[in-house]
Amino acid sequence: MWELFAVLAGLSLFASPSWACSRVTYNSTGTDDNRITTGRSMDWFMTTNASIWAFPAGMSRNGSAGENSVNWTSKYGSVITAMYEAATVDGINSEGLVGNFLYLSNSDYGKRDLSIPAISVGAWLQYFFDNYATVDEAAKDLYTADGKEKLQVVTAELIPGEPSLGHLMLTDPSGDNLILEFLDGVLTVHHGKQYSVMTNNPSYQQQLAIMEYWLPIGNQSLPGTRRPADRFARLSYYNNVTVPSSNAEESVAVAASMIRAVSVPFTPSPPIGTGSPDVASTLWRTYADTRALKYFWESSIYPMFLWINLADLDLSKTGQVLLLDLQVPSDERGGDMRGKLVVSPPFPFFQVNG
Numbered sequence: 001m002w003e004l005f006a007v008l009a010g011l012s013l014f015a016s017p018s019w020a021c022s023r024v025t026y027n028s029t030g031t032d033d034n035r036i037t038t039g040r041s042m043d044w045f046m047t048t049n050a051s052i053w054a055f056p057a058g059m060s061r062n063g064s065a066g067e068n069s070v071n072w073t074s075k076y077g078s079v080i081t082a083m084y085e086a087a088t089v090d091g092i093n094s095e096g097l098v099g100n101f102l103y104l105s106n107s108d109y110g111k112r113d114l115s116i117p118a119i120s121v122g123a124w125l126q127y128f129f130d131n132y133a134t135v136d137e138a139a140k141d142l143y144t145a146d147g148k149e150k151l152q153v154v155t156a157e158l159i160p161g162e163p164s165l166g167h168l169m170l171t172d173p174s175g176d177n178l179i180l181e182f183l184d185g186v187l188t189v190h191h192g193k194q195y196s197v198m199t200n201n202p203s204y205q206q207q208l209a210i211m212e213y214w215l216p217i218g219n220q221s222l223p224g225t226r227r228p229a230d231r232f233a234r235l236s237y238y239n240n241v242t243v244p245s246s247n248a249e250e251s252v253a254v255a256a257s258m259i260r261a262v263s264v265p266f267t268p269s270p271p272i273g274t275g276s277p278d279v280a281s282t283l284w285r286t287y288a289d290t291r292a293l294k295y296f297w298e299s300s301i302y303p304m305f306l307w308i309n310l311a312d313l314d315l316s317k318t319g320q321v322l323l324l325d326l327q328v329p330s331d332e333r334g335g336d337m338r339g340k341l342v343v344s345p346p347f348p349f350f351q352v353n354g
Ligand SMILES: *[C@@H]1O[C@H](CO)[C@@H](O)[C@H](O)[C@H]1NC(C)=O
Pocket: 062, 068, 069, 070, 071, 117
């Protein structure tokens, strides 16, 4: 196990620093009344120092983004995964709004416009968990009355040499999805039930075009490399043909079956310039049941499959910040994590002085 960590850490010395990830929204249909379960893989070129946090409502927050940094107070509690105790990259809030931050190296958040409140890339996803109950609410609050973006994301290198660039996908219990990408400095939005899959480069619009090609012939042929366009095509196809489920356990199993099938084995990342920089090995996966309000976390480097039932936590204003440390693999991190989270001060978001 520690040898594997060493290999992963070592890779970063000679391979292109890159990360990837895949994300799906699964609809149980069947006899389970359209339960919506999400799944995501985290593909990354070195250890992510992941930890799970429970945040209550009523927290005072700021964008950690220098001048004109946004301020807010959390309206909803959430259970999230953080990387490096610096960035919220995954999670679900008390209303069943799920969100995931995935790599998008094409991201361009634009030149800093000081008239727009700024938010650190590390806090961007948390802002949505804290402020919105549904995808529709979030979608309606992206722009000011005069049509400007309400927030500008600012970024820097959290890992030296590796720009922190990504796009977001949000899903709520109705199965509505929101995909947010900054391309050439402009916020690009895809909103709707049909946008059920996301990976990485190229832009979402281009992914949809590629998927159009593969979906009708998917029963005969699918692209198999680790690259994001190939994972997008495969995941779209799987999500189109998977079986319905009749309960919560089956839904998680189906979502997991798809995400495992687009996971990337432990392989070196191709060097820069070979046309496939967006691949990295899968280190962990999460699944979220938007109706049962359960958050599942699965390691791919140690037999740890665990879950947190949001109903077991006090996510209201009277609740405390809690931490579930995952950094040292442990047999204690399996099954229901009820009672295993400990009171902790919150981590500070990655400070970017935009
Ligand atoms: C947030 O609060 C800080 C500190 O009080 C302030 O400097 C900043 O301008 C505030 N941001 C906004 C967008 O009002």
